[in-house]
Amino acid sequence: MHPYNPDRRQLLKSSGIAALAAAAASSGLAACAQTANKSSAVSDGLNTDHCTPARNPRRTLGKLEVTALGLGCQGFGQNMYGVPQPAKADALRVTRQAYDYGVTFFDTAEAYGPFESERLVGEAVQPFRNNIVIATKFGWDIDQTTGQRTGKLNSRPEHIRRVVDAMLGRLKTDRIDLLYQHRVDPEVPIEDVAGVVQDLMKQGKVLNWGLSEPGVQTVRRAHAVQPLTAIQNEYNLFHRGVEKDILPLCQELGIGLVPWSPLAMGTLAGYVDENSRFSTEPGMDLRAAIPRYQPAALRGNVRVIRLLQTWAKRHTCTPAQFALAWLQVQAPFVVPIPGTTKTRHLLDNLGADDVKLNANEWAQFRRELEAIPVQGLRLPEAVLKFSGVEAKRK
Numbered sequence: 001m002h003p004y005n006p007d008r009r010q011l012l013k014s015s016g017i018a019a020l021a022a023a024a025a026s027s028g029l030a031a032c033a034q035t036a037n038k039s040s041a042v043s044d045g046l047n048t049d050h051c052t053p054a055r056n057p058r059r060t061l062g063k064l065e066v067t068a069l070g071l072g073c074q075g076f077g078q079n080m081y082g083v084p085q086p087a088k089a090d091a092l093r094v095t096r097q098a099y100d101y102g103v104t105f106f107d108t109a110e111a112y113g114p115f116e117s118e119r120l121v122g123e124a125v126q127p128f129r130n131n132i133v134i135a136t137k138f139g140w141d142i143d144q145t146t147g148q149r150t151g152k153l154n155s156r157p158e159h160i161r162r163v164v165d166a167m168l169g170r171l172k173t174d175r176i177d178l179l180y181q182h183r184v185d186p187e188v189p190i191e192d193v194a195g196v197v198q199d200l201m202k203q204g205k206v207l208n209w210g211l212s213e214p215g216v217q218t219v220r221r222a223h224a225v226q227p228l229t230a231i232q233n234e235y236n237l238f239h240r241g242v243e244k245d246i247l248p249l250c251q252e253l254g255i256g257l258v259p260w261s262p263l264a265m266g267t268l269a270g271y272v273d274e275n276s277r278f279s280t281e282p283g284m285d286l287r288a289a290i291p292r293y294q295p296a297a298l299r300g301n302v303r304v305i306r307l308l309q310t311w312a313k314r315h316t317c318t319p320a321q322f323a324l325a326w327l328q329v330q331a332p333f334v335v336p337i338p339g340t341t342k343t344r345h346l347l348d349n350l351g352a353d354d355v356k357l358n359a360n361e362w363a364q365f366r367r368e369l370e371a372i373p374v375q376g377l378r379l380p381e382a383v384l385k386f387s388g389v390e391a392k393r394k
């Protein structure tokens with residue numbers, strides 16, 4: 001039985017946190033044997049005081065050990081997909097609950113807010129900072145005092161140093177476990193970026209580093225100067241672009257792969273159909289500007305969601321669990337970071353660890369998936385132009 005099946009999900013929807021506690025208590029997830037983490041026990045109405053997660057699968061990114069699922073914390077800093085930014089207390093609670101349920105990998109970025117997500121993560125993890133991995137990202141041109149953005153990239157060495165110092169303050173820590181370049185800056189040789197990161201490592205401010213949405217040659221050049229721990233790219237049932245080059249490259253070089261938007265911006269969680277329309281109010285829902293989710297494209301693309309729903313039902317799990325489990329079986333070094341601001345979604349997602357299909361079943365699912373052509377770009381063109389970029393040669 002998966003810790004959080006569709007029936008439980010319905011129950012939770014209808015009766016809130018009390019039902020959540022009951023559901024969690026009766027699930028494998030909360031089969032608690034001994035006292036462990038107590039970070040959120042008091043404040044959230046969910047009794048985690050006595051919880052040791054029943055299972056806590058681990059994976060390695062490069063040489064960095066993390067849990068098989070992380071927590072994406074972008075939504076704490078800004079409204080992205082029609083979900084209002086949570087109150088501070090809720091963001092702190094969800095982060096601490098994630099830890100209570102075994103998650104040790106938290107993903108943020110200076111750009112989320114900007115700064116607000118980092119601040120909240122930093123505060124939330126204080127009681128257990130030494131037991132977890134914090135990943136954050138630099139690379140956009142953001143004024144560290146005012147938060148003002150130019151919309152451009154900035155990976156100039158002096159800027160990276162300034163950003164990292166500011167990040168350490170926001171995260172209330174003395175080191176960043178995994179520091180990514182958010183997007184490759186075509187104007188700065190990646191060797192220079194790797195060199196600065198190397199210096200920051202020597203100073204103990206950064207422990208590991210990675211790239212997000214990089215060009216393939218840039219990965220090789222960066223890795224040659226300072227070995228990369230992880231690449232963070234979009235990867236989900238709708239967008240499997242990494243399979244062409246980045247996934248095999250990660251395998252070849254021993255780099256981990258962290259899929260962002262593993263639920264395709266929530267679209268794979270089961271609530272989107274061909275009639276779904278996303279708010280066009282400024283700053284409300286990025287999907288309103290994404291070609292893939294426009295009405296005409298969605299009419300065809302919804303076949304992926306239907307396929308997912310069918311398979312999830314067959315294997316007694318939720319669509320989100322199935323979508324995350326599918327990513328996990330692609331390679332042992334793949335670690336999705338679903339983003340959520342809700343306890344019930346966190347618990348739902350953690351159930352992915354228990355979805356088990358045999359190799360033939362996964363192969364059959366892939367055949368059916370690949371028979372569906374996905375229409376429309378995965379991001380607005382203006383955003384997509386920052387992906388797959390090669391840094392200038394030295």
Ligand SMILES: NC(=O)c1ccc[n+]([C@@H]2O[C@H](COP(=O)([O-])OP(=O)(O)OC[C@H]3O[C@@H](n4cnc5c(N)ncnc54)[C@H](OP(=O)(O)O)[C@@H]3O)[C@@H](O)[C@H]2O)c1
Pocket residue numbers: 071072073074075081083107108182212213232233259260261262263264265266267269320337338339340341342344345346348349
């Ligand atoms: N490197 C990059 O360029 C980049 C880009 C984007 C994101 N990221 C990172 O990747 C993380 C995840 O990506 P993402 O947030 O874009 O997309 P995602 O994880 O695919 O989807 C997040 C959305 O799904 C909803 N959701 C999550 N679990 C759910 C469930 N079980 N049932 C129903 N809805 C569910 C969330 O809403 P609720 O809050 O209501 O649960 C949220 O709106 C981010 O938090 C961020 O850390 C990195």
